[in-house]
Amino acid sequence: MRFAFTDDQLAFRDAVRELLDRDCPPSVVRQAWTSPSGRALDVWAHLTEMGVLAALAPEAAGGLGLTLVDLVLVLEETGYVALPDPIVEHAAVAVPLLASLGEPIGAGTVTAGWEPDARAVWADTADLLALGDDRRWRVVATGDLRLEPRTSVDGARRLFAFDPRSADGPALVDEQAFDRGVVGFAAQLVGLTRRMLDLTVGYVTERRQFGVPVGSFQAVKHHLADARLALEFARPLVYRAAWSLAEGDPDASVHASMAKLQASSAAHRTGRAALQCHGAIGYSFEYDLHLFLKRAWALAASWGDARWHGARVRRAIL
Amino acid sequence: MDLTFTPEEEAFRAECRSWLEANVPHGLPSGDTRDGFAAHLEWERSLFEARWAVVSWPEAYGGRDASPMEWLIFEEEYYRAGGPQRVTQNGIFLLAPTVFEFGTPAQRDRILPRMAAAEDLWCQGWSEPNAGSDLAGIQSRAERDESARGWRLSGQKTWTTRGAFCTHLFGLFRSDPAAERHRGLTYFLVPLDAPGVTVRGFGRLDGDEGFAEVFLDEVFVPDDAVLGAVHEGWGVAMATTSAERGLTLRSPGRFLAGAGRLVDLWRARSGDAGPDLADSVVQDWIDAEAYRWQTFWTVTRMTVGENVGAESSLTKVFWSELDVRIHEHALALLGPDGELTGDEASWMKGYEFALSGPIYAGTNEIQRNVIAERVLGLPRR
Numbered sequence: 001m002r003f004a005f006t007d008d009q010l011a012f013r014d015a016v017r018e019l020l021d022r023d024c025p026p027s028v029v030r031q032a033w034t035s036p037s038g039r040a041l042d043v044w045a046h047l048t049e050m051g052v053l054a055a056l057a058p059e060a061a062g063g064l065g066l067t068l069v070d071l072v073l074v075l076e077e078t079g080y081v082a083l084p085d086p087i088v089e090h091a092a093v094a095v096p097l098l099a100s101l102g103e104p105i106g107a108g109t110v111t112a113g114w115e116p117d118a119r120a121v122w123a124d125t126a127d128l129l130a131l132g133d134d135r136r137w138r139v140v141a142t143g144d145l146r147l148e149p150r151t152s153v154d155g156a157r158r159l160f161a162f163d164p165r166s167a168d169g170p171a172l173v174d175e176q177a178f179d180r181g182v183v184g185f186a187a188q189l190v191g192l193t194r195r196m197l198d199l200t201v202g203y204v205t206e207r208r209q210f211g212v213p214v215g216s217f218q219a220v221k222h223h224l225a226d227a228r229l230a231l232e233f234a235r236p237l238v239y240r241a242a243w244s245l246a247e248g249d250p251d252a253s254v255h256a257s258m259a260k261l262q263a264s265s266a267a268h269r270t271g272r273a274a275l276q277c278h279g280a281i282g283y284s285f286e287y288d289l290h291l292f293l294k295r296a297w298a299l300a301a302s303w304g305d306a307r308w309h310g311a312r313v314r315r316a317i318l
Numbered sequence: 319m320d321l322t323f324t325p326e327e328e329a330f331r332a333e334c335r336s337w338l339e340a341n342v343p344h345g346l347p348s349g350d351t352r353d354g355f356a357a358h359l360e361w362e363r364s365l366f367e368a369r370w371a372v373v374s375w376p377e378a379y380g381g382r383d384a385s386p387m388e389w390l391i392f393e394e395e396y397y398r399a400g401g402p403q404r405v406t407q408n409g410i411f412l413l414a415p416t417v418f419e420f421g422t423p424a425q426r427d428r429i430l431p432r433m434a435a436a437e438d439l440w441c442q443g444w445s446e447p448n449a450g451s452d453l454a455g456i457q458s459r460a461e462r463d464e465s466a467r468g469w470r471l472s473g474q475k476t477w478t479t480r481g482a483f484c485t486h487l488f489g490l491f492r493s494d495p496a497a498e499r500h501r502g503l504t505y506f507l508v509p510l511d512a513p514g515v516t517v518r519g520f521g522r523l524d525g526d527e528g529f530a531e532v533f534l535d536e537v538f539v540p541d542d543a544v545l546g547a548v549h550e551g552w553g554v555a556m557a558t559t560s561a562e563r564g565l566t567l568r569s570p571g572r573f574l575a576g577a578g579r580l581v582d583l584w585r586a587r588s589g590d591a592g593p594d595l596a597d598s599v600v601q602d603w604i605d606a607e608a609y610r611w612q613t614f615w616t617v618t619r620m621t622v623g624e625n626v627g628a629e630s631s632l633t634k635v636f637w638s639e640l641d642v643r644i645h646e647h648a649l650a651l652l653g654p655d656g657e658l659t660g661d662e663a664s665w666m667k668g669y670e671f672a673l674s675g676p677i678y679a680g681t682n683e684i685q686r687n688v689i690a691e692r693v694l695g696l697p698r699r
Contacts, residue, residue: 221690236611
């Protein structure tokens with residue numbers, strides 16, 4: 001039993017963290033609410049160059065031959081900055097599908113949709129859409145689909161509904177594709193939790209009322225301690241689920257559901273604490289907190305919400 | 319990352335499991351009563367004879383030199399087999415790590431083998447009537463007796479778990495009356511049969527005589543009763559609290575077993591229980607798993623030499639509140655049968671004990687302050 005990342009995995013994470021820190025500040029997320037592409041295309045280009053997007057494809061297919069254990073920390077960082085790009089859909093869900101279909105992994109974007117949601121993000125700038133349920137998947141050209149815009153609470157998530165029955169394309173069975181997405185979003189939720197906690201710790205340390213920093217009040221401390229607790233007991237389940245998928249553990253689906261449940265709940269609790277501890281400033285549109293809060297709401301609700309994943313775990317244990 | 323157990327760890331688990339399955343006693347009376355304590359000592363001594371009492375200690379002191387991971391495996395198997403409460407825990411899990419860290423070789427040899435064999439039984443003498451969460455406010459004092467080469471201890475300790483049944487006490491005393499708060503305290507090891515000691519047991523919430531008050535009236539102890547340096551007791555004590563709040567006292571195995579029993583109860587009793595209760599049972603089970611994996615994560619970091627320090631406060635809040643939830647959900651499943659007790663294995667008895675978790679070892683309110691200040695870095699004042 002050795003539950004830790006390797007130096008290489010941490011270095012990969014750090015390289016992406018540095019890029020995102022530089023090129024994906026909140027102003028970029030905010031721009032995506034209104035820009036023509038609704039995305040951070042410069043960041044996407046850098047991630048392509050770094051090999052991050054094709055990391056899970058075999059080296060022979062132009063990838064890095066890595067596993068979800070190598071990628072999970074990177075995805076967490078993309079959550080931390082609320083990256084407005086479909087990186088979980090592309091890198092975690094679609095790339096292994098394309099590789100097993102023998103399709104080329106190009107420079108474009110592949111988005112993905114879970115059929116019960118019947119929605120996909122940034123489908124207008126994606127070339128391909130991978131869609132499926134927990135077993136059967138197809139990859140189709142987005143041009144062949146009728147995409148209907150939908151408005152997400154998170155304006156930096158450009159959302160489209162589609163009719164899964166209208167899509168045609170090469171099909172295959174991949175029992176892990178959905179769960180790779182689930183774990184990828186769980187990792188982003190962990191990143192969002194960390195971000196909202198950091199933002200709030202910074203704010204309550206600076207903000208003074210009654211002559212002292214508001215972070216010195218026990219009521220504020222206890223809200224944030226609870227958020228830190230939720231983070232502490234979510235993160236290991238996410239990393240463990242990534243490992244289970246990478247190793248083909250027979251219970252990997254249950255582990256993925258546990259990871260998403262725990263990460264969604266941590267993000268939800270932390271979001272509430274963050275909003276409350278900021279007071280009125282956090283409720284304003286100009287302040288950045290809502291960018292992360294709304295992303296957390298959207299990710300918790302899609303790719304299986306708490307009820308769906310709870311039922312899956314329940315079937316396994318009760 | 320490798321989340322499988324090594325062949326050696328698997329072999330260790332198999333050895334634990336087969337011995338425990340063959341030897342764990344069932345139906346012992348509460349170890350927090352005088353008769354029950356005696357019954358538990360028999361079990362503790364058989365654990366020692368088979369070298370399972372202190373698996374993580376060096377072989378020279380009766381252990382197996384088990385790695386932290388092996389120790390966690392032992393704990394999982396112990397609670398999986400339905401092993402009884404460890405009435406020796408305050409010595410083995412709280413004092414012993416401190417003796418290994420701060421004790422002289424002579425102190426280790428004198429204290430540890432008899433502790434492991436359940437011959438000397440240690441209780442904790444920290445809290446006082448006016449010093450609970452605010453431990454640095456203790457008033458019991460140690461006065462130097464230069465001619466006798468020792469100290470005279472006076473004062474009152476309270477909430478001392480199983481104090482009426484133990485033979486020795488470890489505790490903090492104010493050795494420098496001029497020093498304030500955290501300074502001028504010394505950590506003493508006191509035999510409870512020393513002249514001047516009076517111990518009075520009293521009942522806990524559940525009625526068992528699990529608490530004691532310990533009165534000390536100029537009790538003489540020699541110089542070698544001091545653990546660590548004179549006046550430096552606070553630092554020594556903090557090593558003990560970190561063990562108490564962290565994983566050595568309440569490892570995941572205990573809660574994995576509790577969540578497992580809750581799942582069994584669900585299967586037997588769910589009847590027309592609503593979906594809310596099902597969600598609660600599932601969440602408790604997930605939380606027990608979360609504690610397990612958080613512990614493997616932490617132990618891996620400790621193995622490579624990282625210091626986890628104040629993060630033990632996270633652990634203490636989590637397991638103590640999880641324990642309460644597991645019992646509350648079990649009682650909800652039991653419905654009108656929930657009030658039935660009189661048996662050590664009853665959920666109500668367990669609930670009464672679980673309710674002490676958020677209070678002892680530093681209340682969870684204090685732990686949340688520690689998390690906020692030392693883990694998150696919020697301002698103290």
